[in-house]
Amino acid sequence: MDQPTTGGPPAQGRDVDELLGELREERHHDLDWRGGRAFSLVYNTDDPELERLQHEVASMFLHENALNPFRYRTLLRMEGELIDMATSLFGAGHGSLSSGGTESIFLAVQTARDHARERGVDHPVLLCSATAHPAFAKACAYLDVERRSLPVRADGRADPDAYREALDGRTALLVVSAPCYPYGVIDPIAEIAGIAAEHEVLCHVDACLGGYLLPYWERIGHDVAPWDFNVDGVTSLSADLHKYGYSYKGVSTVLYRDRDLYRRQIFMYDDWPGGLYASSSSAGTRPGSPIAGAWATMVHLGEEGYLRLARRVSDATTVFADGVRSIDGLCITSDPDMSVFEFGPDPRHPDAPDLDAVADVMDDRGWNLDRQPGGLHVMASPGHDRVAAAFVDDLRAAVADHGTARGGDHVYGGVVER
Ligand SMILES: Cc1ncc(COP(=O)(O)O)c(C=O)c1O
Numbered sequence: 001m002d003q004p005t006t007g008g009p010p011a012q013g014r015d016v017d018e019l020l021g022e023l024r025e026e027r028h029h030d031l032d033w034r035g036g037r038a039f040s041l042v043y044n045t046d047d048p049e050l051e052r053l054q055h056e057v058a059s060m061f062l063h064e065n066a067l068n069p070f071r072y073r074t075l076l077r078m079e080g081e082l083i084d085m086a087t088s089l090f091g092a093g094h095g096s097l098s099s100g101g102t103e104s105i106f107l108a109v110q111t112a113r114d115h116a117r118e119r120g121v122d123h124p125v126l127l128c129s130a131t132a133h134p135a136f137a138k139a140c141a142y143l144d145v146e147r148r149s150l151p152v153r154a155d156g157r158a159d160p161d162a163y164r165e166a167l168d169g170r171t172a173l174l175v176v177s178a179p180c181y182p183y184g185v186i187d188p189i190a191e192i193a194g195i196a197a198e199h200e201v202l203c204h205v206d207a208c209l210g211g212y213l214l215p216y217w218e219r220i221g222h223d224v225a226p227w228d229f230n231v232d233g234v235t236s237l238s239a240d241l242h243k244y245g246y247s248y249k250g251v252s253t254v255l256y257r258d259r260d261l262y263r264r265q266i267f268m269y270d271d272w273p274g275g276l277y278a279s280s281s282s283a284g285t286r287p288g289s290p291i292a293g294a295w296a297t298m299v300h301l302g303e304e305g306y307l308r309l310a311r312r313v314s315d316a317t318t319v320f321a322d323g324v325r326s327i328d329g330l331c332i333t334s335d336p337d338m339s340v341f342e343f344g345p346d347p348r349h350p351d352a353p354d355l356d357a358v359a360d361v362m363d364d365r366g367w368n369l370d371r372q373p374g375g376l377h378v379m380a381s382p383g384h385d386r387v388a389a390a391f392v393d394d395l396r397a398a399v400a401d402h403g404t405a406r407g408g409d410h411v412y413g414g415v416v417e418r
Pocket of ligand 1: 103207
């Protein structure tokens with residue numbers, strides 16, 4: 001007689017080929033990033049050799065666990081070399097890998113909180129601009145740190161005067177972005193880090209987005225104001241390898257100017273029967289494949305590869321931005337410093353289009369622009385250089401003929417609940 005099932009997985013396991021076939025079919029309906037029509041979620045390098053390397057390395061290290069790196073010496077070496085490359089690139093002293101921008105930000109906020117508590121500040125406060133990534137709000141909520149969000153200047157950049165005014169004896173950390181996600185502008189980091197140094201508080205640069213692009217962006221001829229540890233007063237920095245580092249998802253770097261700060265991130269525990277548990281980030285079990293993928297990506301691309309890809313991002317950004325500016329009724333809402341910007345209805349235009357309706361038409365044409373309250377968000381990847389002109393043609397047509405909006409939300413991220 002059949003036993004009753006226990007729930008969980010299906011009662012009968014399924015055939016491998018049948019499952020793979022079904023998944024391949026289902027994925028046809030997902031966002032097509034290889035075709036260049038995805039923005040921000042995938043950083044498409046349009047480089048088949050890099051993709052081949054990443055697939056091989058991902059499967060080679062699929063099952064390894066970096067919880068105890070001394071058991072996997074190859075991962076230990078790769079992780080060490082990734083941190084060395086990051087510290088030398090940004091002028092930092094110490095740091096670690098994490099699973100992504102949000103975890104890096106959590107770790108920097110926790111470090112700043114504990115640094116403040118050691119100075120006798122019981123209820124530390126974080127100051128950031130309204131444009132700071134929501135990961136700071138999330139970290140503050142989880143870690144019991146008060147967050148004060150400050151208005152930005154008319155150009156979308158953080159306002160040093162607002163930081164100066166908001167600072168008090170409870171301030172633990174000033175946060176700036178390089179660049180911020182919504183507008184792609186870099187905050188006045190030297191000024192704000194200077195204020196932090198003057199008041200002997202910490203200053204974190206959120207370079208999750210720009211960290212692995214800005215060094216090359218500058219070298220291909222763009223003006224980039226100082227933003228990393230070469231700026232006095234910057235004490236920590238987050239930079240994501242899974243964004244413009246071009247690795248696949250699950251890997252970021254969090255860095256500190258000195259070891260004294262970094263040590264607050266390290267956790268050691270031996271008051272249980274299992275022996276010493278030591279970790280340098282909030283995860284326990286850590287997948288080996290993102291570490292191996294990031295290492296292989298950096299070593300394969302080299303400086304020359306990052307410069308080549310930066311040129312492609314720059315070319316694509318120019319076509320996107322010039323195209324938007326050439327369309328009557330649209331404007332770029334800031335003066336972006338990198339490859340990310342928002343465009344919206346031109347306030348000086350008597351008959352500016354409804355951007356939600358324009359976004360509906362762009363969705364129907366297969367483009368997947370993120371919708372923000374002020375307009376639509378563009379983030380250029382290297383592979384966009386192939387499709388940027390077609391994008392501009394479609395956008396021009398959408399502005400000319402768009403009907404009424406279907407009422408799509410301004411959404412970034414999502415919750416899975418059952
Ligand atoms: C400026 C900035 N900071 C932090 C993050 C968070 O990174 P993640 O989504 O990897 O957690 C992002 C993500 O886009 C970002 O743009």
